[in-house]
Amino acid sequence: MNDNATPPSDAGSAVSLDHGHVEGTGERLPAHFENPGLPPHQPRWSDVDEGAAKRAERQVLTFFLISILGTLLFVFSYFAFSIDQLIFLPWFGHISILHLGLGMGMALSLLGIGIGAVHWAKTLMPDTETVEERHPLRSSDEARRGLVDTLVEGNKTSQLGRRPMIGILGGTAIGLFAVPPVLQAVGGLSPEGMPGGELHHTFWQRGMRLMRDPEMTPIKATDVTLGSAFHILPEHIDASLEQLEQLGYVTAQERQSGDFQHDQHLGYLERKAKACVLLMRLQPEDLKVEKSREWGYYGIVAYNKICTHAGCPVGLYEQQTHHLLCPCHQSTFDVTQDCKVIFGPAKRPLPQLKITVDDEGYLIADQGFAEPVGPSFWGIHR
Numbered sequence: 001m002n003d004n005a006t007p008p009s010d011a012g013s014a015v016s017l018d019h020g021h022v023e024g025t026g027e028r029l030p031a032h033f034e035n036p037g038l039p040p041h042q043p044r045w046s047d048v049d050e051g052a053a054k055r056a057e058r059q060v061l062t063f064f065l066i067s068i069l070g071t072l073l074f075v076f077s078y079f080a081f082s083i084d085q086l087i088f089l090p091w092f093g094h095i096s097i098l099h100l101g102l103g104m105g106m107a108l109s110l111l112g113i114g115i116g117a118v119h120w121a122k123t124l125m126p127d128t129e130t131v132e133e134r135h136p137l138r139s140s141d142e143a144r145r146g147l148v149d150t151l152v153e154g155n156k157t158s159q160l161g162r163r164p165m166i167g168i169l170g171g172t173a174i175g176l177f178a179v180p181p182v183l184q185a186v187g188g189l190s191p192e193g194m195p196g197g198e199l200h201h202t203f204w205q206r207g208m209r210l211m212r213d214p215e216m217t218p219i220k221a222t223d224v225t226l227g228s229a230f231h232i233l234p235e236h237i238d239a240s241l242e243q244l245e246q247l248g249y250v251t252a253q254e255r256q257s258g259d260f261q262h263d264q265h266l267g268y269l270e271r272k273a274k275a276c277v278l279l280m281r282l283q284p285e286d287l288k289v290e291k292s293r294e295w296g297y298y299g300i301v302a303y304n305k306i307c308t309h310a311g312c313p314v315g316l317y318e319q320q321t322h323h324l325l326c327p328c329h330q331s332t333f334d335v336t337q338d339c340k341v342i343f344g345p346a347k348r349p350l351p352q353l354k355i356t357v358d359d360e361g362y363l364i365a366d367q368g369f370a371e372p373v374g375p376s377f378w379g380i381h382r
């Protein structure tokens, strides 16, 4: 087993150091160091004991199995639990079962593959030390042929032929590990981002007045002067479920079943985070997209404030250019083009809220948002 532990060809030659002191001590370094060469090869237990090798093989298989179970737990949690199902854990308090399952699954999946692969390499793969002299970057033809021979030899010595279960379970673990990223690509790391999920709904409903934030006073179309911009929240956003039921925004059946069409069941801050809107007035002819003209009211348009890149509030309105700027990574949205992204990392426009006025001239929502709000990775748009 020690056949490759041959010292390098210059073993015994000296490394010359012409000068040098140990810093701070004034002590002079020795002029020469002896090349210690390689230490004697120590065979591992699994090299000399077939029983130990078998045990190591079983341990590697166990780790790959843990990885497979972790991936299955991730996939199961993804489809089986909703973000609202909570569990109480000592030290942590109430946490979402969905997040617990996704986190545990991903952790086991990664750890299983990682530990299994390292253990396999350390205990079962050939344990030989080699020394290679520096050489020109391009290998000689002979070395290239040698590489091919080495690969062929490596295939034999990896013992996949003798221990096929390692290949099968290791391959399965690595193959299954591709599933979570695929799910993430399709629907985000939460089923909420999938079509019909909660990110498609905010607190906005047809008929709700637009209220100035933070005063929470209603705003008339005549209050919105040309070039002005207002931060807006939906009317009743701080109301309790009972109050919303009295107002007709929640049915008794919804309240009892806990199955809401909009965000009425969320707390005030969560409702606000998703429903915040920026309201601006432009000349109607400046709006170049017909839909944004139709969804606005005589040049008054309302857009969700959550940046579609990573969720920062888009609050900087440049009234000369009609650009909205996100302060986090400088994504810029052109209000004249239905808030299309004209610069920066965001990938889709800000969703528009369709508005109109009520009998008293106050601005109201004509419907909720027609598409998911928030960063692209929350939803299915890319």
Ligand code: FES
Pocket: 307, 308, 309, 310, 311, 312, 326, 327, 328, 329, 330, 331, 344, 345, 346
């Ligand atoms: S969060 Fe808006 S640009 Fe990144």
